[in-house]
Amino acid sequence: MALLELAGIARTVRLPDLSELQILRSVDLAVDGGEHVAVVGRSGTGKTTLLNLLGLLDSPTAGTYHLDGVDVARLGARARARRRGEDFGFVFQQFNLLPGRTALENVLAPLLYATGRTFWRRRAVATEMLERVGLGGRLESMPARLSGGEQQRVAIARALVRSPRIILADEPTGALDVDTGAEVMTLLDDVASQSGAALITITHDLSVAARASRHYRLGDGVLTPVALEPARADALASLTALEAGA
Template identity: 65%
Template sequence: MSLVSVRGLEKSVVLPDGTRLEILRGIDLDIDDGSRTAIVGRSGSGKSTLLNILGLLDAPSSGLHEFDGVDVGRTSGLRRDRFRGADVGFVFQQFNLLQGRTAVENVEVPLLYARGRDFWHRRRLALEMLDRVGLVDRADTQPHRLSGGEQQRVAIARALVRAPRLILADEPTGALDVDTGRTVMELLETVATETGAALVTITHDAAVAARADVVRRIDHGVVADAVQGVAA
C-alpha cells in the first residue's frame, strides 16, 4: 500500500472577476514509503499547489487523497493537522527560519506541538538533529549570522526533527550555489534513507531531478509523463 495515493485530484479557484481557474486537472500519483520522487514543470504548472495538498496544507476541490490508507478528505481538520504535524516535514527554498531565534530554537518549533517525551525533551532532540546536519556548533547562532547553506541545513533539521514519513521539498536548492545545493540534496537523501521516509522534491534543476527514482512532469495542471530516473 502506498504511503500517499491521489486519484483524479483537481484544484480550482474562483478569480475576482468570477471566472474559475483550473490549477490541477485529474492528477493520479502514488508515493511509496522510502521512495524518491521529483516533480518538475514550468512555473505556474501547479507543482507547488500539488505539494501543498500532499502535505495537507491545502485541500483539493475534488478527487481522492489517501494518506497511509486514510481518506483525508473525510477526516476532521484536527486529524489532518495531527497527520501533518507528526508525519510530514517541509523544506522550502526560502528557508522560512524565524528571525530572532537561534538555530536550535528554530529546530525546536515542530516539537512544541508534540506530546509526551518529544515535547519535554525537545531541546535535546533539536540538538541531536543539528548534530546530524553538522551544525551543533552553531546551535546558539541566529539565522542572519548563518550562510545560505547553513540556513538550509537548519531548515532541514527542523523538517526532520519529528522523523516524518513524508518529506516535501519545494526547490530546496534554488537559492544555493551548485556545490552547496549538491551537499544539501545529499544530506536530505541520507537522512531520509536513515529514517525510511519518502522524499518528494519540486525542482527546476535537471541534476536534482536526476537523483530521484521517478520523475513526474506536470504541464498545465496534468501529469504529462512519468520518467524512471537513476539516482546520481
C-alpha cells in the first residue's frame, strides 16, 4: 500500500461569471516513503493546487485521496489539521519566516503543538535541527540578518523539525541563485533519504526536477509520467523538449 495515493482527482473552481474553471483533471499519483517525485509544469498549470490537495490544505472536487489507506474525505477538520501537522512538512519558494523571531524561534514554532517529551525538549530539538542544516552558529539571528540560502535552510529546518513522513516542496529554489539552490536541494534530498520521508517537489526548474527518481509533467490539468534517462543531461533535454511543446 502506497503512503499516499490519488485516484481520479479533479479540482474545479467557480468563476465570478458562474462559469467553471477546471484546474486538475483525473489526476492519478501514488508515492511511497523514501521516494523523490518531481512534478514539472509552467506557471498556471495547477502545480500549487496539486500541492495544496496533497498537503490537506484543499479538497478535490472529484476523485479519492488515500493517506496510509485512509480516505481523507472521511476526516473532519480537526483530524485533517492533526494529520497535516504530524505527517507533512512544507517548504515554499517564499520562506515565510516570522520576521520578529530568531532562527531558533522560527524552528521552535511547530513544536509548540507537539506533545510529551518532544514538547518539553523543543528547544533542544530545534537546535539540533538547525545544526543539521548547518546553522548551529546562527540560532539567535533574525531573518533579516540571514542570506537567502540561510533563510531557506531555516525554513527547511522548521518544515522537518517534527519529522514529517511527507515533504512537499513548492518551488524551493525559486528565490535562490543557482549554486545556493543546488545546495538546498542536496540538503532536502539528504534529509529525506536519511529519514525515509517521501519528497514531492513542485517546480518549473528542470535542473531541480532532474534530481528526482520519478518525474511527471502537469499540463492542462493532466498529470503525465515522464520516463527519463539516468544521466542528468538527458533528463534535462527530455524535460526541455516537453516544455517546449507545452
